[in-house]
Amino acid sequence: MKLTExxxxxxxxxxxxxxxxxxxxxxxxxxxxxxxxxILKKLEETKVIVQYTTLVDWRKVDGHEGVTAMIDVKVTxxxxxxxxxxxERIYRFPEVKSVYLMSGxxxxxxxxxxxxxxxxxxxxxxxxSTLDSVxxxxxxxxxxxxxxxxxxxxxxxxxxxxxxxx
Amino acid sequence: xxQQTKKSYLSETVARLKPSGIRRFFDLASSMEGVVSxxxxxxxxxxxxxxREACILSLEQGYTSYTANAGLLELRQEIAAYLAxxxxxxxxxxxxxxxxxxxxxxxxxxxxATVNPGDEVIVVEPSxxxxxxxxxxxxxxxxxxxxxGDDHFKIRPDQIERAITxxxxxxxxxxxxxxTGTVLHxxxxxxxxxxxxxHDLLVISDEIYAELTYDGPYISFAAVDEMRxxxxxxxxxxxxxxxxxxxxxxxxxxxxxxxxxxxxxxYAIMCAPTMAQYAAIEALRNGEQDxxxxxxxxxxxxxxxxxxxxxxxxxxxxxxxxxxxxxxxxETGLTSEQFAEKLLLEExxxxxxxxxxxxxxxxxxxxxxxxxxxxxxxxxxxxxxFLARL
Numbered sequence: 001m002k003l004t005e006x007x008x009x010x011x012x013x014x015x016x017x018x019x020x021x022x023x024x025x026x027x028x029x030x031x032x033x034x035x036x037x038x039i040l041k042k043l044e045e046t047k048v049i050v051q052y053t054t055l056v057d058w059r060k061v062d063g064h065e066g067v068t069a070m071i072d073v074k075v076t077x078x079x080x081x082x083x084x085x086x087x088e089r090i091y092r093f094p095e096v097k098s099v100y101l102m103s104g105x106x107x108x109x110x111x112x113x114x115x116x117x118x119x120x121x122x123x124x125x126x127x128x129s130t131l132d133s134v135x136x137x138x139x140x141x142x143x144x145x146x147x148x149x150x151x152x153x154x155x156x157x158x159x160x161x162x163x164x165x166x
Numbered sequence: 167x168x169q170q171t172k173k174s175y176l177s178e179t180v181a182r183l184k185p186s187g188i189r190r191f192f193d194l195a196s197s198m199e200g201v202v203s204x205x206x207x208x209x210x211x212x213x214x215x216x217x218r219e220a221c222i223l224s225l226e227q228g229y230t231s232y233t234a235n236a237g238l239l240e241l242r243q244e245i246a247a248y249l250a251x252x253x254x255x256x257x258x259x260x261x262x263x264x265x266x267x268x269x270x271x272x273x274x275x276x277x278x279a280t281v282n283p284g285d286e287v288i289v290v291e292p293s294x295x296x297x298x299x300x301x302x303x304x305x306x307x308x309x310x311x312x313x314x315g316d317d318h319f320k321i322r323p324d325q326i327e328r329a330i331t332x333x334x335x336x337x338x339x340x341x342x343x344x345x346t347g348t349v350l351h352x353x354x355x356x357x358x359x360x361x362x363x364x365h366d367l368l369v370i371s372d373e374i375y376a377e378l379t380y381d382g383p384y385i386s387f388a389a390v391d392e393m394r395x396x397x398x399x400x401x402x403x404x405x406x407x408x409x410x411x412x413x414x415x416x417x418x419x420x421x422x423x424x425x426x427x428x429x430x431x432x433y434a435i436m437c438a439p440t441m442a443q444y445a446a447i448e449a450l451r452n453g454e455q456d457x458x459x460x461x462x463x464x465x466x467x468x469x470x471x472x473x474x475x476x477x478x479x480x481x482x483x484x485x486x487x488x489x490x491x492x493x494x495x496x497e498t499g500l501t502s503e504q505f506a507e508k509l510l511l512e513e514x515x516x517x518x519x520x521x522x523x524x525x526x527x528x529x530x531x532x533x534x535x536x537x538x539x540x541x542x543x544x545x546x547x548x549x550x551x552f553l554a555r556l
Contacts, residue, residue: 009462009466012462013466017539020539024470024539024543027469027470027473027474028466028467028469028470028539029466029469030469030473159203159210159537159538161203161206161208161210162192162196162206163192163195163196163201163203163205163206163516164188164191164192164195164196164203164205164206164516164518165188165205165206165207165208166186166188166207166294166295166296166518
């Protein structure tokens with residue numbers, strides 16, 4: 001789909017801050033609030049904007065000891081449907097946060113989030129490894145998130161500039 | 167014993183020089199907590215990582231000695247290529263480009279290399295606070311020419327012409343302008359060029375904000391017909407590349423003028439910092455994408471901020487470049503200084519009173535929109551509240 005310059009600009013701004021007030025957004029791209037609303041509606045309807053999400057640093061929330069694992073999965077592709085069918089079987093599990101088809105040493109990269117390491121281990125051994133097409137899995141637990149989706153966690157973002165400069 | 171009056175050790179020129187008008191506000195603002203600052207004349211971005219990395223690498227490799235007086239040849243070649251690529255002006259890196267300690271030093275050199283005692287230099291105001299004093303320090307006489315908010319602070323050729331005398335040597339222009347953000351377009355530059363040629367003047371063209379031009383391509387004064395030979399082009403890395411603390415600028419001028427500037431530079435400074443020069447090479451080779459990103463971000467903030475100023479009742483022209491909005495505060499009945507001080511004390515928003523940029527700036531304030539959107543929204547909220555009370 002060919003988007004206009006203003007439409008792309010709106011997406012870029014929202015990608016960084018989806019909660020920006022529409023009046024502010026409209027001013028930033030020099031459009032009226034009505035025009036901006038119409039563009040948003042179009043972008044949502046055409047699924048260019050798929051979802052508005054919040055990036056949370058769960059480590060800071062007491063009682064949220066969740067773990068994330070990235071699992072390298074080798075599979076046997078099936079005639080006619082290639083990797084798509086097995087990928088779909090995997091991404092339908094609610095624990096699975098993302099699935100990518102990869103080039104290189106393995107075929108699918110699967111990201112799982114669970115409440116504990118044993119919960120993730122259980123998912124891998126009981127659900128993922130037992131799928132017909134799955135040949136092998138290698139599980140990597142994420143120990144600490146430094147940067148996620150372009151955002152650095154715990155970044156010192158204070159302004160170092162002095163208050164007045166010519 | 168004879169009573170001796172203590173003599174002053176200061177030069178009379180320096181003693182007479184007025185301190186920058188920003189000083190008082192700086193002291194006041196820095197003593198307060200929770201200030202939203204629109205007073206800063208520098209980017210709110212940190213220098214791109216690849217540029218910082220290039221500096222670190224140069225240190226690791228032990229490049230810690232002097233460079234050539236004019237700067238690393240490699241850097242001058244990159245500067246020449248950059249000027250040709252972006253602004254369509256050709257300079258010989260070996261004879262016509264000099265790397266300086268910030269654009270400020272380049273302005274100082276340009277004036278000291280060309281001004282004779284008593285020569286007049288026309289300064290288009292409102293202007294960067296240093297031009298007038300630097301003319302004075304070079305032994306010249308600054309002749310301010312005021313532009314007007316109603317003309318979007320564009321200089322009219324007849325205004326320049328009226329200020330010209332037998333002693334007029336040069337004209338300093340700055341586009342995009344600090345503090346007004348005004349950009350001079352092709353026809354306006356050509357009109358100035360005609361007068362410059364007619365009266366045989368030199369032009370010191372401060373193009374430090376060239377990268378931050380939002381509504382069309384930037385035109386360098388040196389690129390205007392027949393102006394290259396009478397232009398000293400000043401620029402640097404501070405604003406466009408977010409490298410203010412690196413103190414790295416450059417100047418491009420015809421060989422004879424550049425040789426004279428180099429003479430002063432080699433006695434006074436020797437050379438610009440070596441590690442900053444290596445960083446600058448990286449900036450010119452690989453920094454373009456980051457510059458574009460920052461520029462885009464400034465443009466959005468400008469759009470938001472200027473429209474909001476107008477909505478809350480501070481009429482403001484749409485600046486074409488730099489990162490300053492220069493709204494009128496005349497309708498409040500306060501002077502620029504009164505307005506800025508009251509706003510700071512009552513709502514903790516720091517702005518710079520327009521009169522520090524020359525008489526033409528009275529009745530205006532300079533607001534830098536190189537701040538986060540959250541800060542800008544907060545500033546607008548507080549200014550609206552402040553205006554409602556006046």
